[in-house]
Amino acid sequence: MNKSTLFAAAVAAMLAAGAAHADVIAERKNVMEGVGDATKAGTQMVRGQAPFDLETAREVLATYIAASEIMPTLFPEGTEEGGETRAAPTIWSDREGFVNRFENWRADVTGVAGSVEDLESFTQAFEVATQACRDCHEEYRIKTD
Amino acid sequence: MRRVLVVVLLAAALPAAVFWLLTSPGWTGAGAVALPAAEPDLANGEVMFDAGGCASCHTAPEQEDRLNLAGGLALSSPYGTFHVPNISPHANGIGGWKLEDFVRAMREGISPEGRHYYPSFPYTSYRRMRVEDLRDLFAYIASLEPVAGEGRDHELAFPYNVRRGIGLWKLVYLDGEALAPDPARSESWNRGAYLVEGPAHCAECHSARNFAGAIMPEYRYAGGPDPEGGRGFVPNITPHETGIAGWAKEDVLELLSSGFTPEFDSVGGTMAAVVRNTERLPQADREAIAEYVVSLPPRERAPR
Numbered sequence A: 001m002n003k004s005t006l007f008a009a010a011v012a013a014m015l016a017a018g019a020a021h022a023d024v025i026a027e028r029k030n031v032m033e034g035v036g037d038a039t040k041a042g043t044q045m046v047r048g049q050a051p052f053d054l055e056t057a058r059e060v061l062a063t064y065i066a067a068s069e070i071m072p073t074l075f076p077e078g079t080e081e082g083g084e085t086r087a088a089p090t091i092w093s094d095r096e097g098f099v100n101r102f103e104n105w106r107a108d109v110t111g112v113a114g115s116v117e118d119l120e121s122f123t124q125a126f127e128v129a130t131q132a133c134r135d136c137h138e139e140y141r142i143k144t145d
Numbered sequence B: 001m002r003r004v005l006v007v008v009l010l011a012a013a014l015p016a017a018v019f020w021l022l023t024s025p026g027w028t029g030a031g032a033v034a035l036p037a038a039e040p041d042l043a044n045g046e047v048m049f050d051a052g053g054c055a056s057c058h059t060a061p062e063q064e065d066r067l068n069l070a071g072g073l074a075l076s077s078p079y080g081t082f083h084v085p086n087i088s089p090h091a092n093g094i095g096g097w098k099l100e101d102f103v104r105a106m107r108e109g110i111s112p113e114g115r116h117y118y119p120s121f122p123y124t125s126y127r128r129m130r131v132e133d134l135r136d137l138f139a140y141i142a143s144l145e146p147v148a149g150e151g152r153d154h155e156l157a158f159p160y161n162v163r164r165g166i167g168l169w170k171l172v173y174l175d176g177e178a179l180a181p182d183p184a185r186s187e188s189w190n191r192g193a194y195l196v197e198g199p200a201h202c203a204e205c206h207s208a209r210n211f212a213g214a215i216m217p218e219y220r221y222a223g224g225p226d227p228e229g230g231r232g233f234v235p236n237i238t239p240h241e242t243g244i245a246g247w248a249k250e251d252v253l254e255l256l257s258s259g260f261t262p263e264f265d266s267v268g269g270t271m272a273a274v275v276r277n278t279e280r281l282p283q284a285d286r287e288a289i290a291e292y293v294v295s296l297p298p299r300e301r302a303p304r
Helices: A003-019 A024-046 A054-074 A095-113 A119-129 A132-140 B002-022 B042-052 B054-058 B099-108 B131-142 B165-173 B187-197 B249-258 B271-278 B283-294
Strands: B074-077 B080-083
Touching: A024 A054, A024 A119, A054 A095, A054 A119, A095 A119, A095 A132, A132 B271, B002 B165, B042 B054, B042 B131, B042 B271, B054 B271, B099 B131, B187 B283, B249 B271, B249 B283
Parallel strands: none
Antiparallel strands: B074 B080
């Protein structure tokens, strides 16, 4: 598995995000797509659909931690609409709750990331790390096709 | 002069009388059904509870127990706000109900007091449930914790606040057709059809509705504006290029099990709550639902 291409988009988006808010909606989408790619890689290893690779496993969790840091900065006022964003109005009406989700997620992932040494420990860590997805999307994303 | 007055009064009274007759809860629905004598199967009742998504609307908000059915959720709609009632086995809920009351509510949308329910309670789908499954579901709900909590009246705009008007709506839109099995299809496909069209009531959100709030057949399962308002748009779940064309049965199965799409996006909005129900279903039932969904006739996505 080629990790550098797998996560390149996510890392590039995170670096770019700090520099400019010009296309912040596209940036936050890129970050989440990177999270999706990481989740796909992690799921395939956990299910035995791809060989376990320790470095990839650690990168999956590192991608989550990086996303949890950059994501709360990618929803400035004025980006509530446009660019086919699926961001829910609750992100702006409940900013504190939204930011807390990412802080809790980061704490969860950081708490298990250090213990990853093999497939078994990664499987446990991955389960903890991916628990946040659904609850956060339920509150802070609108439904759309 | 007196004759004229009588004619005027009659002219005014006749339409009112016709409205009264047509909207009478006794006039609509499928009539009495034979109730099964056999003992209820609580395990099957739980499957029906999860397939039916009862918890998604009726669980009390702001607390964690999905089996606390005190209601209280405010459901916004183009017609106003519906306040979800208590369905726990408490006097404030359905504690005093008999099985025939429950069957009538689920199949005809009529309360034990003989009032029409608004179709925000999806009896338009639940009406296709087998009476044995309704018996088991009723017994399962009765086995849960009774919780106090009186509901609030719905806050709807005129004319939607005229509850008798639902009688007319039912005459026009509540089809009296039972769901006939398709002998040309597999047993699991037919199980999926039953679950999707009946208890799981997928069409209620995944279809566009007309001015009267009824599902338009040409957009059944083809998505539509979020009935709860906002910018949201419920996706087309038919295998059309504007929907889920290219999805395998396994992809739908994955979504119903873990909430992940083939792109490993985790479903959000109210579908997150749906997955909290479907992840609890027996694997064979999830597979049946997936088999049926990917076999739906392809339809172009409803306009935005």
